Amino acid sequence: MSEENMRKSDILIEVKNLKKYFPINKGLLGNDVQYVKAVDDVSFYIRRGETLGLVGESGCGKSTTGRTIIRLYDLTDGEIIFDGAEIGKMRQSEVKPFRKKMQMIFQDPYASLNSRMTVADIIGEPLDIHGLATGKERQEIIYNLLNKVGLGKDHASRYPHEFSGGQRQRIGIARALAVEPDFIICDEPISALDVSIQAQVVNMLEDLQSEMGLTYLFIAHDLSMVKHISDRIGVMYLGKLVEVAESKELYEKPTHPYTQALLSAIPIPDPEVTRSKQRVILEGDVPSPINPPSGCRFRTRCKYAMPICSEAEPELKDIGGGHMCACHLNDR
Amino acid sequence: MSQKLLEVKDLKTSFYIHLGEVQAVRGVSFSVDKGEAIGIVGESGSGKSVTSMSIMRLLQYPGRIKDGEIIFKGEDIVKKSDKEMMAIRGNEIAMIFQDPMTSLNPVFTIGDQIMEAIRRHQGLNKKDAKEKAIEMLRLVGIPSPESRVDNYPHEFSGGMRQRAMIAIALSCQPDLLIADEPTTALDVTIQAQILELMKDLKDKVNTSIILITHDLGVVADVCSRIVVMYGGLIMEEGTSEEIFYDPKHPYTMGLLKSIPRLDLGQKQRLVPIEGTPPDLIKPPVGCPFVSRCPYAMKICKEYRPPYFEVSKGHRSMCWLLHEKAPKVEVETGVKRGTA
Numbered sequence: 204m205s206e207e208n209m210r211k212s213d214i215l216i217e218v219k220n221l222k223k224y225f226p227i228n229k230g231l232l233g234n235d236v237q238y239v240k241a242v243d244d245v246s247f248y249i250r251r252g253e254t255l256g257l258v259g260e261s262g263c264g265k266s267t268t269g270r271t272i273i274r275l276y277d278l279t280d281g282e283i284i285f286d287g288a289e290i291g292k293m294r295q296s297e298v299k300p301f302r303k304k305m306q307m308i309f310q311d312p313y314a315s316l317n318s319r320m321t322v323a324d325i326i327g328e329p330l331d332i333h334g335l336a337t338g339k340e341r342q343e344i345i346y347n348l349l350n351k352v353g354l355g356k357d358h359a360s361r362y363p364h365e366f367s368g369g370q371r372q373r374i375g376i377a378r379a380l381a382v383e384p385d386f387i388i389c390d391e392p393i394s395a396l397d398v399s400i401q402a403q404v405v406n407m408l409e410d411l412q413s414e415m416g417l418t419y420l421f422i423a424h425d426l427s428m429v430k431h432i433s434d435r436i437g438v439m440y441l442g443k444l445v446e447v448a449e450s451k452e453l454y455e456k457p458t459h460p461y462t463q464a465l466l467s468a469i470p471i472p473d474p475e476v477t478r479s480k481q482r483v484i485l486e487g488d489v490p491s492p493i494n495p496p497s498g499c500r501f502r503t504r505c506k507y508a509m510p511i512c513s514e515a516e517p518e519l520k521d522i523g524g525g526h527m528c529a530c531h532l533n534d535r
Numbered sequence: 536m537s538q539k540l541l542e543v544k545d546l547k548t549s550f551y552i553h554l555g556e557v558q559a560v561r562g563v564s565f566s567v568d569k570g571e572a573i574g575i576v577g578e579s580g581s582g583k584s585v586t587s588m589s590i591m592r593l594l595q596y597p598g599r600i601k602d603g604e605i606i607f608k609g610e611d612i613v614k615k616s617d618k619e620m621m622a623i624r625g626n627e628i629a630m631i632f633q634d635p636m637t638s639l640n641p642v643f644t645i646g647d648q649i650m651e652a653i654r655r656h657q658g659l660n661k662k663d664a665k666e667k668a669i670e671m672l673r674l675v676g677i678p679s680p681e682s683r684v685d686n687y688p689h690e691f692s693g694g695m696r697q698r699a700m701i702a703i704a705l706s707c708q709p710d711l712l713i714a715d716e717p718t719t720a721l722d723v724t725i726q727a728q729i730l731e732l733m734k735d736l737k738d739k740v741n742t743s744i745i746l747i748t749h750d751l752g753v754v755a756d757v758c759s760r761i762v763v764m765y766g767g768l769i770m771e772e773g774t775s776e777e778i779f780y781d782p783k784h785p786y787t788m789g790l791l792k793s794i795p796r797l798d799l800g801q802k803q804r805l806v807p808i809e810g811t812p813p814d815l816i817k818p819p820v821g822c823p824f825v826s827r828c829p830y831a832m833k834i835c836k837e838y839r840p841p842y843f844e845v846s847k848g849h850r851s852m853c854w855l856l857h858e859k860a861p862k863v864e865v866e867t868g869v870k871r872g873t874a
Contacts, residue, residue: 398750402807426723
């Protein structure tokens with residue numbers, strides 16, 4: 204195999220120029236259509252067995268990116284190449300076999316489980332949909348999954364309301380694992396949990412990854428947890444990917460002014476360090492994604508903004524060793 | 536000599552539901568000095584919010600203060616009538632709630648809601664009250680407050696709503712500000728703005744602050760003293776330095792170990808606290824943390840430990856500190872200046 208092919212088969216999922224616009228109708232007759240550019244021209248790839256973290260403020264498009272990749276939303280433009288196949292433009296019926304390979308874990312363990320179904324049925328539903336197992340075999344698989352996520356056989360016949368938040372999240376994970384996927388999108392899987400429970404779930408996700416060779420896209424706004432779990436991290440701002448780097452590199456040498464501000468805003472659980480830390484306090488709020496600023500979208504809050512920033516959009520470029528950054532400062 | 540502004544003495548608050556009595560707060564004592572910021576940390580169900588609602592006397596049926604005293608400026612709040620409380624609430628003690636989306640009234644303008652407190656407690660006329668409201672909005676960093684004062688909450692972003700809430704809370708220059716998870720619903724960049732604002736106000740106006748949160752980073756930043764709650768009781772209390780660098784309670788140690796640290800090399804395994812918090816309808820007889828504690832002994836199950844004083848102002852409810860307890864190798868907290 205040539206090196207080029209090696210590299211290709213190494214990549215599980217590649218997203219090219221992904222765009223997702225949501226239309227909003229304005230005007231008296233609703234014919235004045237504007238678009239919320241939730242995800243605007245985002246490209247990245249994830250290697251097999253790797254965890255890519257995606258961070259950013261609310262409304263930056265990180266969840267929309269995840270949901271579009273798994274085709275919960277129809278994309279406006281771009282390509283999604285999963286395991287060599289272009290799934291971005293497939294019809295929903297054609298996507299079904301790929302759904303078996305990619306699964307999602309949702310943020311809110313209270314809203315994402317059907318309260319009228321028993322745990323066994325919740326976990327077994329994907330097996331039924333894909334026709335993977337019935338009867339005794341199905342039951343066996345469910346018990347195994349429960350065991351895998353640290354719950355017991357006796358939990359199978361109970362209902363979601365009988366469980367705590369952390370346990371429900373485990374049920375959600377068991378359901379995602381039922382079809383033996385290759386790729387799991389974790390959309391803020393621990394944000395709704397208590398600190399002492401978060402570590403339990405994160406450790407479990409890490410164990411499952413090494414045991415089953417899973418690939419993760421980990422979406423979160425808790426930057427210290429993202430650093431902990433990810434191999435590489437992408438930072439999003441207003442629908443754009445502004446920086447991608449190995450997680451250690453990103454935290455040690457953040458290059459984009461937004462990443463720098465985001466990292467400096469994390470309160471550190473160490474009184475002396477956090478009090479002596481120099482903070483970059485960003486002024487104002489995120490601009491509207493309906494009418495984003497011209498050129499670089501961050502320029503309205505950036506302290507280094509130059510004339511060129513309003514004129515040309517900076518490209519996401521490799522600035523050495525796979526560290527990608529979209530900022531005009533790098534061209535100087 | 537610093538002056539005590541608030542002193543909570545053996546507070547017990549319960550909720551009487553059909554399953555029985557939920558003992559949410561089971562005997563909590565602490566005090567807040569003038570101009571001091573203290574943090575109350577703990578997970579959901581530890582009783583931290585119920586403590587603050589008790590101080591505000593905002594408990595709703597079926598909740599009730601069962602026992603204890605809350606001495607504010609020398610007077611016991613627990614014994615005050617509802618009418619007397621109305622003169623204190625929003626005036627001398629103010630509160631910022633977690634969710635700015637639901638705690639503002641959507642049908643009144645931001646200005647109206649700030650003016651309500653000012654007019655009620657300070658007896659200003661409408662014109663003066665509006666001027667004051669604009670001034671408050673400017674203080675909390677809302678741009679062009681003269682026009683923003685007539686906006687409705689839905690026209691504000693999440694961070695701005697939280698600022699507006701702070702403006703309402705501070706409009707009467709309260710002596711005590713209770714902030715219950717004030718930044719949990721916000722993004723880190725907005726959180727940094729709000730925390731900066733709170734620290735500023737403490738220094739400028741000398742307001743005392745009780746900050747309730749589960750985020751250890753936030754308390755490390757703002758508070759000089761920390762109260763760690765679990766199962767309706769205070770497990771440990773001390774200065775931020777003592778709690779972070781020299782924790783004496785296994786629960787505090789567990790909390791510190793379960794959060795990822797930016798300084799440690801990657802893929803360092805987190806150390807979770809196994810198990811789940813106790814059921815407060817039938818609270819454990821002994822230490823509430825016994826079922827999750829890696830150092831649990833026989834006595835922990837049978838008797839609730841008293842507070843052991845580690846040093847002046849630093850106390851911990853744990854049998855390990857008893858002179859006859861076995862000397863265990865306990866891991867210390869955060870290494871000074873490394874995180």
